[in-house]
Amino acid sequence: MAIQTILVINKSGGLVYQRDFIKTSAKLSSNEYLILAGTLQGVVAIASQVTPKALQISAKAGSKTANEPSQLIPYVGSLGAPTQNLSDMGSFMGQDFFNESFASWNQSGLKHVTTDQLSMFLYQTLTGLKFVAISTQSTTNAMAVSIAENLLRKAYCLYADYVMKNPFHDPDMPIKCELFDSHLAELVGQL
Amino acid sequence: MSHKIINPSTSVPPANAAGSTGYDYTIGPQQTLPNSSAQSVASTLAGTRSVYHESLHPGAHGAHVSVAAYAFLFQEMVSQARNASKTVSEIELRLHRHGYHIGLRLLELLKFRSSVTPGSGRSFFHKSGGPAATAGDAVGGAGSAPSGAGAGGAGSIGTAQDESLSSSITTMKRRDLRLLEVLQFVHGPVWLYLFDRASDDLVKSSERENEYMIIDNTPSITRFISSTNVQCDFFVCGIIEGVLDLASFPCTVTAHSVPEDKFDRRVVFVIRFDQEVLEREALRF
Amino acid sequence: MSANSANISASSAGSKKSLKTFSDDIWKNKTAKINAELFTLTYGSIVSQLCTDFERDFKKVNSHLSAMGYNIGVRLIEDFLARTALPRCDSFTQTSEVISKCAFKIFLNVTPQVGNWSSSKDTFSLFLDENPLSDFVELPMDAVKELWYSNILCGVLKGALEMVQMDCDVWFVSDVLRGDQNTEMRVKLNRIMKEEIPAGED
Secondary structure (H helix, E strand, O other): OOEEEEEEEEEOOOEEEEOOOOOOOOOOOOOHHHHHHHHHHHHHHHHHHOOOOOOOHHHHHHHOOOOOOEEEEEOOOOOOOOOHHHHHHHEOOOOOOOOOEEOOOOOOOOOOEEEOOOEEEEOOOOOOOOEEEEOOOOOOOOHHHHHHHHHHHHHHHHHHHHOOOOOOOOOOOOOOOOOOOOHHHHHHHOO | OOOOOOOOOOOOOHHOOOOOOOOOOOOOOOOOOOOHHHHHHHHHHOOOOOOHHOOOOHHHHOOEEEEEHHHHHHHHHHHHHHHHHHHHHHHHHHHHHHHHHHHHHHHHHHHHHOOOOOOOOOOHHOOOOOHHHHHHHHHHOOOOOOOOOOOOOOOOOOOHHHHHHHHHHOOOOOOOOOOHHHHHHHHHHHHHHHOOOOOOOEEEEEEOOOEEEEEEOOOOOOOOOOOOOOOHHHHHHHHHHHHHHHOOOEEEEEEEEOOOEEEOOEEEEEEOOOOOHHHHHHHHO | OOOOOOOOOOOOOOOOOHHHHHHHHHHHEOOOEEEHHHHHHHHHHHHHHHHHHOOOHHHHHHHHHHHHHHHHHHHHHHHHHHHHHOOOOOHHHHHHHHHHHHHHHHHHHOEEEEEOOOOOOOOEEEEEOOOOOOOOOOOOOOOOOOOOOOOOOHHHHHHHHHHHEEEEEEEEEEEEHHOOOEEEEEEEEEEEOHHHHOOOOO
């Protein structure tokens, strides 16, 4: 699974980060990315509203039907763990940022979208922040979803370290932190 | 704390003060107020009486907090400095000042702690019982003594717990007098204390006689801050300068980002000693 | 600090760990650490600088510390959530447990006692037996009645809770530095900002 793009959307639906990892001919303009971010924000909300009535439809579209808070995302080991450089785990420690399965905060909202060419995965935090990964592979299988969730939670960990702990970053503003860039690139590169 | 106001400290139980002899540097300043008011003030401050007592002990050092907690505090300190400043150098100056205050405290503290004979006097130091736990009964006298020697034992500081640290110090470590010694002190013990490791290198400048460099390949406290035109390591410069200044090696310290090979965060702290330091250095021996 | 549940069904695959075990494990194995004294000294330097800047107007210092804490809290919550992935709390009682056993533990390695609940269960106290912010501190006499030395913690809690849609007031009622018997913080839940809970949660 190759990651083409990673986006970060703030809690009000504004695009604060966008980065391509594969050079593609069909690149969206920055304006189009902004629209994409806003659209996703809206679609997540709508998906969560239609859930009770349209369980089947939403399940087909990939959004998980919640009501099962115990639903866990399995930990996928050795995914993008910076094993070659353990000292560079930031404020984290050990082999990896986390090593246990975890619950998804996004239970009834949109979680992924698939076309014949690509899939898009969405990870939403309790604070309303959204991490989006666009993969070049069309897939809906459970393994791919777990990998994406793990990857995006790790991106969230990097965000906590290199964005939140940077005094020169203003909350809710576009992220311009080269350390976040480089660590994210490293993470994606290890997939 | 503030330079201007020096308040009489009241860190000693009032009842015992009469019986004590002279100033014990491991206990701290003694009650100096008249007895009438002393009682009330002392009772307000009772919880803090063991501050000197316990914090000087080498065993006091060893607790940890998370790097994240520190990073957030540091981040906010930089933000504050940034909001209050108009220029980049003003931000750096403010960070430097924060560090300087810490440096001043470190020199004596670290020298003192390394003077205490290892293992001795450890009995009085109860991590679990910390200052907070003893707050309540401290008014009576020997507060931290669990034996209850407190209220009744006026004048006797005899319990093992209350024995002053001075008895476990045979020779007080001198502060360093030679330039290289004091630099080694910063490179080694100070760095070890601050960052749990010695700095990566200590070198003398080949160009200038009064210039030395301490090198940190992976600076800990600024590691989350993407490089900007503001050099946040000026905080550490302040610490170094504070230590050296108090040791009577006046100097100016600046930080420079000098990436090298795989260390793209590498920072070089350049220490420029005042001319008088070199002259003094040349005089002796 | 916010998330979770006592039946911490989450975060521990299959095995139902207690919140304490879970937090201890994160602190021990997943969290990089730094000398607590550097932390104490740095905070001390900040407070003393503020006292000078505000010409020893301690009321201003208190509110400034709280504001600084708020700025930290709104950022720190992201770290906390990324690190723990705890689910949203079902009740304020759970929130109190998460704050004391998990948040304080993994950031400061202390576990304050929760107690003194109001009858309506919307206000509780945190008793800090140990406080890494105030080790070595002795308040000067002019500050002893007015300064809440660790007031930054109030702001941190307020900021962090607000980001998970809980509008709270947090304040100190006593501090051993001021000669009190214990150090007590009050946390009062005003309301849950339902309208701001991100879509997708139930």
